[in-house]
Amino acid sequence: xxxxxxxxxxxxxxxxxxxxxxxxxxxxxxxxxxxxxxxxxxxxxxxxxxxxxxxxxxxxxxxxxxxxxxxxxxxxxxxxxxxxxxxxxxxxxxxxxxxxxxxxxxxxxxxxxxxxxxxxxxxxxxxxxxxxxxxxxxxxxxxxxxxxxxxxxxxxxxxxxxxxxxxxxxxxxxxxxxxxxxxxxxxxxxxxxxxxxxxxxxxxxxxxxxxxxxxxxxxxxxxxxxxxxxxxxxxxxxxxxxxxxxxxxxxxxxxxxxxxxxxxxxxxxxxxxxxxxxxxxxxxxxxxxxxxxxxxxxxxxxxxxxxxxxxxxxxxxxxxxxxxxxxxxx
Amino acid sequence: xxxxxxxxxxxxxxxxxxxxxxxxxxxxxxxxxxxxxxxxxxxxxxxxxxxxxxxxxxxxxxxxxxxxxxxxxxxxxxxxxxxxxxxxxxxxxxxxxxxxxxxxxxxxxxxxxxxxxxxxxxxxxxxxxxxxxxxxxxxxxxxxxxxxxxxxxxxxxxxxxxxxxxxxxxxxxxxxxxxxxxxxxxxxxxxxxxxxxxxxxxxxxxxxxxxxxxxxxxxxxxxxxxxxxxxxxxxxxxxxxxxxxxxxxxxxxxxxxxxxxxxxxxxxxxxxxxxxxxxxxxxxxxxxxxxxxxxxxxxxxxxxxxxxxxxxxxxxxxxxxxxxxxxxxx
Numbered sequence: 001x002x003x004x005x006x007x008x009x010x011x012x013x014x015x016x017x018x019x020x021x022x023x024x025x026x027x028x029x030x031x032x033x034x035x036x037x038x039x040x041x042x043x044x045x046x047x048x049x050x051x052x053x054x055x056x057x058x059x060x061x062x063x064x065x066x067x068x069x070x071x072x073x074x075x076x077x078x079x080x081x082x083x084x085x086x087x088x089x090x091x092x093x094x095x096x097x098x099x100x101x102x103x104x105x106x107x108x109x110x111x112x113x114x115x116x117x118x119x120x121x122x123x124x125x126x127x128x129x130x131x132x133x134x135x136x137x138x139x140x141x142x143x144x145x146x147x148x149x150x151x152x153x154x155x156x157x158x159x160x161x162x163x164x165x166x167x168x169x170x171x172x173x174x175x176x177x178x179x180x181x182x183x184x185x186x187x188x189x190x191x192x193x194x195x196x197x198x199x200x201x202x203x204x205x206x207x208x209x210x211x212x213x214x215x216x217x218x219x220x221x222x223x224x225x226x227x228x229x230x231x232x233x234x235x236x237x238x239x240x241x242x243x244x245x246x247x248x249x250x251x252x253x254x255x256x257x258x259x260x261x262x263x264x265x266x267x268x269x270x271x272x273x274x275x276x277x278x279x280x281x282x283x284x285x286x287x288x289x290x291x292x293x294x295x296x297x298x299x300x301x302x303x304x305x306x307x308x309x310x311x312x313x314x315x316x317x318x319x320x321x322x323x324x325x326x327x328x329x330x
Numbered sequence: 331x332x333x334x335x336x337x338x339x340x341x342x343x344x345x346x347x348x349x350x351x352x353x354x355x356x357x358x359x360x361x362x363x364x365x366x367x368x369x370x371x372x373x374x375x376x377x378x379x380x381x382x383x384x385x386x387x388x389x390x391x392x393x394x395x396x397x398x399x400x401x402x403x404x405x406x407x408x409x410x411x412x413x414x415x416x417x418x419x420x421x422x423x424x425x426x427x428x429x430x431x432x433x434x435x436x437x438x439x440x441x442x443x444x445x446x447x448x449x450x451x452x453x454x455x456x457x458x459x460x461x462x463x464x465x466x467x468x469x470x471x472x473x474x475x476x477x478x479x480x481x482x483x484x485x486x487x488x489x490x491x492x493x494x495x496x497x498x499x500x501x502x503x504x505x506x507x508x509x510x511x512x513x514x515x516x517x518x519x520x521x522x523x524x525x526x527x528x529x530x531x532x533x534x535x536x537x538x539x540x541x542x543x544x545x546x547x548x549x550x551x552x553x554x555x556x557x558x559x560x561x562x563x564x565x566x567x568x569x570x571x572x573x574x575x576x577x578x579x580x581x582x583x584x585x586x587x588x589x590x591x592x593x594x595x596x597x598x599x600x601x602x603x604x605x606x607x608x609x610x611x612x613x614x615x616x617x618x619x620x621x622x623x624x625x626x627x628x629x630x631x632x633x634x635x636x637x638x639x640x641x642x643x644x645x646x647x648x649x650x651x652x653x654x655x656x657x658x659x660x
Contacts, residue, residue, distance in 0.1 A: 256597075273565070
């Protein structure tokens, strides 16, 4: 079958369309006829080699997010041929990815696609909605009335996190760098949008929380931004971060008796532990989408598998608003 | 009344016995005839100036831990004159400490002393048992069967944490540097004691957890030890640390999708928020002591308020095993 493969880390130009061998289905696996995928920052890092530690073996088929139609299910599966499904189920060490004609996946990671979504919309959701769920529900356990500050509301995880936090009853604050991205945050349900280029952390903590800090800070940006998150959280509050590498001054977490959650959504894929939970989250997310509590926002640019390098370049540019998706034209 | 006061930060020799003014009781306050106190590492740091940020104003009366007899209660108090009580209730910014004849405290921080304990034993418990409770119960929420690694089992917080983790049903591992301290850990109920000078983190994670890591790591040591805690925790595990200042490589928390809790027990004293909870914890601890689930271990050396500097020097030497206490001889 045809696949987009990578034979070395580096620039997007390294993607090649090649024929690769198919393999037989094993127990608990599904073969999905891939209709669409989406690009996540981790895909860029795997492609460039920055996240080599998570990368599948060469020739590597990247991308975890998939929406498609079940072509074949192992005997006894809860899925049937023809089911429209979505998942984040590969593109990392040990698991082949979505950039191919047919993807073989562990059924534990899969759920039926929200009915009203197109394949491209379905493929936009898995990684980001599972990440937001793990951070805000499983780890932080956001309660109604809590103040939740979300850094990066126009990003993939951020735009789902705003809607999820709102659905959980939180008072939602978002930070962004442009009025367009601020508006997107508000359109998704944020109560307040903060332009972080115009307002310091100290200023917005003072203005919005009377100097006390936010109950919860969800940092989808990471790096130097983590210090801002530690500054913005209240005493006994919680910070969750999905890109929390490197050295950081942890003193504020101590002085504030605060909790920090590192969130690496890839873990069940990498370790084969806790995969059922990802399938369960996607079931819940599908219900929320069906009941119009949550929706994916797609970036305006159109890409396909044969132009996947351009899709990577677009996400890398920082200009994308919402999710960058690609439909299968192999 | 007489008090041991500090007029400048520095060595233990700076402690002076002086007459200080008494003040009137305000609503919700108790006057406690102080019988004993204990020395905690934070008292050393406040005295030396390292923790100046938490220090009471000069002339400063240090020490939070107190056991004594209620001399006077505000009208309507749930305490009565003559009650034997214990608390961690001062010795920090805004709150005068225990090194005096009579200490005025917020009754929310106070509970009745465990019946079978001497005043010195009672004074050994408040700060360390509240800290262990906040870490293992309030924050981590230790569940039966979980593996809990406690760094520093022979220390004040550590020796209570071992007993508390055991009472919660955990499988308890402790680290220590000498066979005497390892034996103390086992005597207190630890299932396994590890000599960290003879076994690397990698080795004991492999030996005791098959390389997976511990469900919970409670780090009462801090500093460079935090990296060891991050190394020892399992995927999706939790680390709690009571001295978590400074820069640390947070990458393992991300890679493992792990949670970190900074625990600063002083916060309710410093902020006047959540003080009731400290009184409640001490009530629970008293019940545990009464039912022989938990006990304080006192270091063999005897000190009084007039030799409090020597008590500080002893704790600072690292040679103390269990709590260093001092009885009131003012």
